[in-house]
Amino acid sequence: xxxxxxxxxxxxxxxxxxxxxxxxxxxxxxxxxxxxxxxxxxxxxxxxxxxxxxxxxxxxxxxxxxxxxxxxxxxxxxxxxxxxxxxxxxxxxxxxxxxxxxxxxxxxxxxxxxxxxxxxxxxxxxxxxxxxxxxxxxxxxxxxxxxxxxxxxxxxxxxxxxxxxxxxxxxxxxxxxxxxxxxxxxxxxxxxxxxxxxxxxxxxxxxxxxxxxxxxxxxxxxxxxxxxxxxxxxxxxxxxxxxxxxxxxxxxxxxxxxxxxxxxxxxx
DNA sequence: CGTGGCTCCTGGCGGC
DNA sequence: TGCCGCCAGGAGCCAC
Numbered sequence: 001x002x003x004x005x006x007x008x009x010x011x012x013x014x015x016x017x018x019x020x021x022x023x024x025x026x027x028x029x030x031x032x033x034x035x036x037x038x039x040x041x042x043x044x045x046x047x048x049x050x051x052x053x054x055x056x057x058x059x060x061x062x063x064x065x066x067x068x069x070x071x072x073x074x075x076x077x078x079x080x081x082x083x084x085x086x087x088x089x090x091x092x093x094x095x096x097x098x099x100x101x102x103x104x105x106x107x108x109x110x111x112x113x114x115x116x117x118x119x120x121x122x123x124x125x126x127x128x129x130x131x132x133x134x135x136x137x138x139x140x141x142x143x144x145x146x147x148x149x150x151x152x153x154x155x156x157x158x159x160x161x162x163x164x165x166x167x168x169x170x171x172x173x174x175x176x177x178x179x180x181x182x183x184x185x186x187x188x189x190x191x192x193x194x195x196x197x198x199x200x201x202x203x204x205x206x207x208x209x210x211x212x213x214x215x216x217x218x219x220x221x222x223x224x225x226x227x228x229x230x231x232x233x234x235x236x237x238x239x240x241x242x243x244x245x246x247x248x249x250x251x252x253x254x255x256x257x258x259x260x261x262x263x264x265x266x267x268x
Numbered sequence: 269c270g271t272g273g274c275t276c277c278t279g280g281c282g283g284c
Numbered sequence: 285t286g287c288c289g290c291c292a293g294g295a296g297c298c299a300c
Binding site for chain 1: 273
Binding site: 002003006059078079080081082116118119164166173174175176254255 | 291292293294295
């Protein structure tokens with residue numbers, strides 16, 4: 001699940017559950033999720049401290065660690081293709097695929113759940129420094145139209161591959177790239193260079209609408225509007241506008257769903 | 269710089 | 285039922 005809207009929802013969830021609670025225990029259940037940090041170091045960075053606030057950049061979730069901060073006062077989480085965070089009280093509620101368990105003094109726990117183990121947990125100096133080191137582009141939710149249009153301008157690849165390139169723009173993955181291009185009326189294989197400025201601006205505004213809507217849908221534990229491509233994004237799915245059968249094509253090794261009637265190359 | 273292939277993992281599904 | 289290959293909301297690495 002974890003593209004920008006999902007991670008933003010997890011961030012809000014952490015704010016509502018795991019802040020300002022002293023950490024007592026840290027248990028790494030799947031060492032391979034640790035990125036450039038040992039269990040020992042993670043434990044010493046967290047034990048006796050508490051999370052003070054959260055932040056997000058693209059698909060990365062950050063939690064600030066309070067106390068006399070050492071050099072790496074931020075916990076970093078990335079979920080890969082599967083995952084979430086879960087706050088719970090009884091050990092019996094420990095979710096499946098719990099790869100990192102943080103126990104608080106109040107008896108509650110926070111689990112980093114990551115079925116496929118493609119996720120990572122790390123420590124960082126700051127979200128900004130981390131994003132810079134990873135070469136991440138600006139966050140898709142806060143990038144302005146000017147910058148968005150300018151960043152696309154330097155590119156040669158397809159619209160979908162470019163939207164999913166975290167170095168161009170951080171936060172968009174396979175599902176939301178499809179949704180954004182559907183709503184913007186752009187065929188996923190359209191070379192970015194073939195998009196005129198109006199169309200790029202349209203993609204930018206649609207992107208903002210889609211991301212905000214997706215976050216709201218998650219907070220309400222609701223479903224996407226039927227006018228969205230997402231509910232129809234499956235084998236045999238049809239365009240919500242007029243029932244045209246959706247088609248698929250591989251881009252960057254991922255399957256792109258699109259409507260052959262409403263998504264075109266060039267102008268829309 | 270771009271794309272496609274392969275890889276890391278786990279699990280669900282369809283086909284035989 | 286059992287086994288097998290394929291696919292899944294990510295991304296790094298490599299060859300071309």
